[in-house]
Amino acid sequence: MSASKLMDENEAVARFVDDGDSVYVGYTSAAYGLCQAIVRAGKRNLEAIGGSVGPQGTFLFMGGCANRVRAGYVAAALRPGVVQEMMADGRLRFEDYSNQGIALMLMAGALGIPFIPTRSFLGTDYLRPEFRDHAGGFLRDKKWAEMDSPFDGEKVVLLPALRPDVAVLHAQRADEDGNVQVWGHLGDARWAYWAARKVIVSAEEIVPREVIAADPDRTVTPGFRVSAVVHMPWGGHPSSLVGYYDYDYAYQARTMSRMGRSMEEWQSFADEWIHGVRDRAEYIDHYRAVFGAEALDAIAVNAGPSPIAPVRYGYNATLRFRM
Amino acid sequence: MSEQEYTLAELMCVAAARAFPVSGVVMAGMGLPMLTATFAKLLQPPGIVICTEVGAFDWRPPPDVSRAPVGIHDINLNDGSAMVSDMVDALGTLLMGGNVDLGVLSAAQVDRFGNLNTLVLGDYRHPERRLGGTGGNTEIACLAKRVLTIMPQERRRFVERVDFNTSPGYIDGPGARLRAGLPPQGPNAVVSTFGVFGFDTGDGGDGSCEMVLEAVFPGMDPDIVRLETGWPLRVADGVAEIEPPTAEEIALLRRLDPHHFYLTPGRY
Structure with a gap:
């Protein structure tokens, strides 16, 4: 316990x-x-x-x-x-x-992986280096990276794990x-x-x-x-x-x-x-x-659906594994 | 209805709702987009499938719904949704997976290529004014198949080039989205307090990609729209005039915004 x-x-x-x-x-x-x-x-x-x-x-x-x-x-x-x-x-x-x-x-x-790719942010001003390295920031080149996929060459933005x-x-x-x-x-x-x-x-x-x-x-x-x-x-x-x-x-x-x-x-x-x-x-x-x-x-x-229909998380306790 | 019986903001929502497709998956952002999506859904059920970035999927507002969602995390989005989940499902699996047909957005600035700015006025490094930020606006603009933008029109908001491109439209013209690694987008639309704009994407995607005034609100002179646009605006040949809203449309819209959260009287 x-x-x-x-x-x-x-x-x-x-x-x-x-x-x-x-x-x-x-x-x-x-x-x-x-x-x-x-x-x-x-x-x-x-x-x-x-x-x-x-x-x-x-x-x-x-x-x-x-x-x-x-x-x-x-x-x-x-x-x-x-x-x-x-x-x-x-x-x-x-x-x-x-x-x-x-x-x-x-x-x-x-x-538990170091980064994750996304297709968001492509084509935006977020990716401009002078904005990534802005004076008010604290991540600099740890903020993101761009790369071409090693598998099909498509552009992605890599975001660091948080x-x-x-x-x-x-x-x-x-x-x-x-x-x-x-x-x-x-x-x-x-x-x-x-x-x-x-x-x-x-x-x-x-x-x-x-x-x-x-x-x-x-x-x-x-x-x-x-x-x-x-x-x-x-x-x-x-x-x-x-x-x-x-x-x-x-x-x-x-x-x-x-x-x-x-x-x-x-x-x-x-x-x-x-x-x-x-x-x-x-x-x-x-x-x-x-x-x-x-x-x-x-x-x-004071509004909205209630109550919900019951569900059952059941199983068969006498299930046979051999005929 | 006569012009005195509705506001420009209400007319903007009605015109935007009429510009919605009759089907498809819609992801609406906070503010006027969520109000307009709710309104559009109730105008033409079953039609569109409303999803939010917070994690509501296929939300169907109950016919007696007491308000449009205030923001996109309103708990009333859980009543009437076919599925609720989280942001990785909504902005990842659904959106990035290619399942969103229409993104509905708003912004502080829009430019002639339909790029949006939600972050900052002036230079990002020394801004004239900081804003709240992009939320999910960026990825919806990057990844939805088309985008409908709803925002009040003023010259300082309709600019030649957004101060900071948080949310790409056609970036700087033909082919730019593909060069940036983004899927192609369109046809897109912008609905303002003056009229409805399309983009010259051409039949084969080979147009100039710039914004074109296609229809104006009742009594609106295209030259006035030009004055409130920060670049030499193209006006479509035979620009149409939008039908005034019906009494039923205005009544429904007002019922969805009972506390004037979105449509402050006298603001526009």
Whole structure:
């Protein structure tokens, strides 16, 4: 019997996120609660990784935790504000890829191969050497390479394998051994689970292993790959989680829409919603205190198909091998 | 409908939806493309097969769907999909494997050869303005068999040459895609707030590959479109005028964007 990997988010971050780590921060499985715990812990010199890095990445940039980002899309860079300034003056170094690029690089990392070819990026300005070697970058000639296939001569771009030091992910459910089940569209999370050296999972529900084993198709990573499991209802808020809750646009508009504009705006947000609470449970208590006890009902899932038709993973226990 | 009863942005979505094929696999990017794909699917079911880069395959919006997906990772894409999986399946197996007939995209800039820019305004090394980035726009432009681009028209957005080519159209003219190692592409289209553009790819792929104004919105003068285009725009002989949207089209479009997430009133 393996030891339980259950712990709270502050312990998980203290034990498994080290200063200097590269951190996969997710997209569809965005771990907002864990990212806020990283900010609270004052981690430094991190690299944020993801195909599309949303506001949970903004927390790490504005919070002084991450000074590098490797992504196809950085939400914080979309509008003028502190993160654009950080990218211009070198405080936040960046390497631009794409959603497919990051997903394939994570897959290559998971497979243990050094690089993976793609037909994307051909014909783009990304491949111009002066842009690859830009002053804000940190990879230079380790960013990609072009070659003609040795088999048919076709041009491909080689992307380096990516093995994040740690992945933080939010999931629907897990057991205390770290077996994780996720359903719905997965974005680039599937391969991040396998590529990362350390995996920290927060889950809406902690279930017995029997629940996992009764439906093993839904497991995205086996427990032996996982370092820590955190029981964290609403751990993806204000982002969404299939089957649990939708995007909290009203909260984002009210509390987060200005946080990137200045360090004063950021500090005001962080003091209230990150440093002002001890963990996600206190965050949710605070949410209810501010917006009302029933406010979360406005985002709780209330439509869509249910229940699903039962499936059976059966076999014949008395099968004969000889007549 | 008369012109006062719809906005240019709404007209753009209606014209774009009408430009959709009647069948084929469509991968729509975030923003107006996803709204327009949802709208097109409901206008002419069963028709197109909608897939997202996040991992929804053959999403069929329920007839009573409360909104078009807000972004491409909206959890409502899991209700009505034939399959959900991940980005390697969507942008790898599906797209790079050659299974996407039409990519629907938007961008900050487009140029006369249909190249798109989603990354930066000005020189990448010393930008005037950084943008969010390309997401899956790059690979969809590289690898979809055709591309439909939907974006508001302004002179600073319709430029002679994009500041940074994140997403290749015909690059710098005939044969350039093949020389770059990309599959050929087309016929492509751009729908703006002024009209509908095609590309001169010629019957045998031997045209100039540049953008041509093929149809304008009701009452729009092609000379106005020229003024808001950053290169000497070619206008097709006998340029057509697009039929105004019907009341039913506008009602459906507004129902899909109940919170004006995409179509902010008064913006265009």
